[in-house]
Amino acid sequence: MSALPGTDRSTAVPSPEPVGETIVDWYAGAARDLPWRAPGTDPWAVLVSEVMLQQTPVARVEPVWREWVRRWPTPASLAAESPAEVIRAWGKLGYPRRALRLREAAIAVTERHDGRVPADVAELEALPGVGTYTARAVSCFGHGRRQPVVDTNVRRVVARLVHGRAEAAPARATDLTDIAALAPDDDARAVRFSVAVMELGALVCVAGAPRCPACPVRDRCAWRLAGSPAHEGPPRRVQKFAGTDRQVRGRLLDVLRGADGPVPADALAPVWDDPVQRARCLDSLLVDGLVEQTADGRFTLPG
DNA sequence: GACGCGTGGTT
């Protein structure tokens, strides 16, 4: 870290390397050792990790991901599994519809792509549960393709580093061009850059109290250079959870996950007092395909 | 574009 280009010419104006290169260099020494980043991790395993990581913290994903790639090492193996087993194996990662969609994506890959996870972003986006972020992440991290990858971490880094704002704006189409403009020219380094910016946002340029002293590009950050101004505009509404249908659905599904077979409606009553809300949530789980009703009226995970 | 969708750790 001693001799940056230009620093050996005492009279020259400093010309620091581009911020993208600096962030890639920082990543080499700061990256977490996450299992899905191991060299040789195949695109299917990367897809599984990316879907699990949608809104769920790394620490909770790690053990479940290991179990999934052990049990279902290929798309075809998951495609052949029952929804009930997949929902059970999802455990308490949250948003269990993701588990169903991942299974549906595995079926689509098996049927439409000869069992191989595509590298093309448009083909990836056509898979259930795969959106703008996940498609590019799989193309880039799973297949090594140069792709701009924008998640909430990247939006926050760009908001501060480039635009001088305290918080990320809602997702926009220009996010992709913003981050692509910072990527190194070399393709292999551009791939590293995509994961490196996410890591910077996850470890240093965090939402709560950013650790600017540890930031490799702190001296070129538009937000710091502007004096770290506070966020302007309405505060983001944090979604409620207590008392919502989401909480009730979670409790209902928790009972069914733990049950050996179909359970009668009476067995579900204790999880929530309000019978109207309880019935509504059970119905929505049926509609989502997360729950099935047997001929005799009991409830179970879908076989 | 706003909203609904789980869960649990951190502050």
Place this chain on the structure above:
DNA sequence: TAACCAAGCGT
């Protein structure tokens, strides 16, 4: 301790 936060997606 209630609020905040965590690699989004689909409608």
